[in-house]
Amino acid sequence: MLENEAHIIRQAQQGNPEYFGLLYDHYLAPIYRFVFLKVDTKAEAEDLVHEVFLSAWKNIEDYDHLGFPFSSWLYQIARHKVIDYYRTKKNNLNIENVNEENFKVANAVESELDKNLDLDRVKDAIKQLGEDQQNVLIMRFVEDLSYPEISAVLDKSEGAIRLIQHRAIQNLKQIIRQSVETKNGEQFI
Amino acid sequence: MENNLFNKIKLLKQIRPEAGFALSSRRIILDTTKKSHYQILFKKQLQQTFILSAAMGMAVVLLVIVGRISSLPLEGLSPELISSLNSKDLTLEQENLNFNIQLAEAKYYKESTTQVTMALNNDLDSVAMQKQAENINSLIKELAL
Numbered sequence: 244m245l246e247n248e249a250h251i252i253r254q255a256q257q258g259n260p261e262y263f264g265l266l267y268d269h270y271l272a273p274i275y276r277f278v279f280l281k282v283d284t285k286a287e288a289e290d291l292v293h294e295v296f297l298s299a300w301k302n303i304e305d306y307d308h309l310g311f312p313f314s315s316w317l318y319q320i321a322r323h324k325v326i327d328y329y330r331t332k333k334n335n336l337n338i339e340n341v342n343e344e345n346f347k348v349a350n351a352v353e354s355e356l357d358k359n360l361d362l363d364r365v366k367d368a369i370k371q372l373g374e375d376q377q378n379v380l381i382m383r384f385v386e387d388l389s390y391p392e393i394s395a396v397l398d399k400s401e402g403a404i405r406l407i408q409h410r411a412i413q414n415l416k417q418i419i420r421q422s423v424e425t426k427n428g429e430q431f432i
Numbered sequence: 433m434e435n436n437l438f439n440k441i442k443l444l445k446q447i448r449p450e451a452g453f454a455l456s457s458r459r460i461i462l463d464t465t466k467k468s469h470y471q472i473l474f475k476k477q478l479q480q481t482f483i484l485s486a487a488m489g490m491a492v493v494l495l496v497i498v499g500r501i502s503s504l505p506l507e508g509l510s511p512e513l514i515s516s517l518n519s520k521d522l523t524l525e526q527e528n529l530n531f532n533i534q535l536a537e538a539k540y541y542k543e544s545t546t547q548v549t550m551a552l553n554n555d556l557d558s559v560a561m562q563k564q565a566e567n568i569n570s571l572i573k574e575l576a577l
Contacts, residue, residue: 271449276444289449296461304475
């Protein structure tokens with residue numbers, strides 16, 4: 244949470260762009276990660292993140308501070324943008340336009356090549372989870388959000404979030420195990 | 433495996449947007465003309481006023497409906513309908529209904545008992561007559577011998 248966040252938000256709500264700039268700088272990376280882990284390409288992630296912050300800037304006066312950080316509100320906008328993205332993508336997907344290189348996390352984390360192979364696998368596995376499980380996993384383990392914060396974003400009880408988290412971990416392990424077995428099988432052929 | 437998995441997930445935190453994208457997106461967003469503070473306040477005020485007047489309107493409509501029902505003129509209505517609105521009349525009607533049902537049951541049992549008795553008597557008579565006929569037949573046979 245940004246220091247003196249309530250004051251910054253009030254200023255931004257009064258139409259002061261410099262203060263919204265502070266919010267943008269602070270929350271850009273987590274929102275970008277959240278979106279990037281759910282879409283196929285870096286370009287799509289950038290477009291969606293731009294839309295998220297543009298929408299937040301246009302509607303910031305609708306934000307009510309109810310004890311949760313501003314990030315909860317941003318995650319909610321991001322979540323809806325991703326849902327819309329998949330809704331329209333389903334109708335427009337053309338397999339010839341998909342560039343495999345865009346799937347690689349390597350574009351985002353170029354420095355550690357060895358880890359990237361595994362990270363790609365983890366990213367692909369996360370993408371195979373259901374929407375709620377993806378959200379909980381990313382918010383909890385990548386962004387270190389608390390259970391109350393996640394429950395505010397997803398509008399579910401904390402108990403439900405813990406349950407979703409448990410299932411997400413089990414499913415993720417299963418998916419990765421299967422992917423490793425498939426890869427090993429291919430090497431022997 | 434679980435710890436390793438969590439470590440791998442944590443590594444995803446290294447993902448960051450490109451600096452070029454961050455700068456250009458920021459500039460475009462902040463250059464977007466935003467409504468002035470007064471316009472925003474006016475919009476909010478307008479929304480609140482609309483919600484308040486809608487709520488008051490609904491309350492007035494409800495009050496009018498309730499008032500109309502309680503002051504309905506009963507003179508123009510049929511006696512059956514008026515009595516159906518009176519709880520005392522309804523209770524009395526229900527009690528009479530029970531009483532009538534009990535009377536009907538008593539009448540049925542009385543009639544059915546008489547009919548059953550008569551049927552039984554008829555049966556007994558026919559059995560006695562059959563026995564007498566058998567006796568006469570046996571006497572005629574003896575006399576004939």
